[in-house]
């Protein structure tokens with residue numbers, strides 16, 4: 001089984017619940033983004049990055065800083081994106097995915113959850129874990 005890192009930022013815990021569900025399903029490490037850096041990408045075969053919709057359909061700036069540093073060193077490793085949102089339609093995730101793919105990141109899937117992940121979102125996270133394994 002490949003080694004997976006689940007790197008996340010979460011303010012009120014919803015994206016953290018998603019990160020833990022993904023990590024549990026894949027026997028992976030869930031790592032808060034402040035404890036991660038691009039230098040650690042080389043330690044993993046696959047990575048999942050989680051951040052809720054913040055600002056105006058944007059990533060949190062602290063998360064974005066680490067994410068931007070990681071992008072150039074991800075190579076062709078499988079990458080999944082996930083996060084929670086509230087009043088929007090998931091636009092932040094569409095922009096995030098588009099920009100990742102434009103930068104050459106091998107995005108194998110994404111999951112969004114409205115606030116706390118429901119059973120359907122948790123099931124999608126388990127499926128995503130399978131794609132990263």
Ligand SMILES: Cc1cc2nc3c(=O)[nH]c(=O)nc-3n(C[C@H](O)[C@H](O)[C@H](O)COP(=O)(O)O)c2cc1C
Pocket residue numbers: 009010011012013014015016052053054055056057058084085086087088089090114115116
């Ligand atoms: C400052 C701020 C900005 C937000 N911006 C958006 C947004 O643009 N679109 C949206 O759908 N939700 C937005 N939200 C709602 C969060 O994405 C939502 O509460 C999410 O569940 C938070 O995830 P977390 O519990 O992992 O921190 C915003 C919340 C805050 C506090």
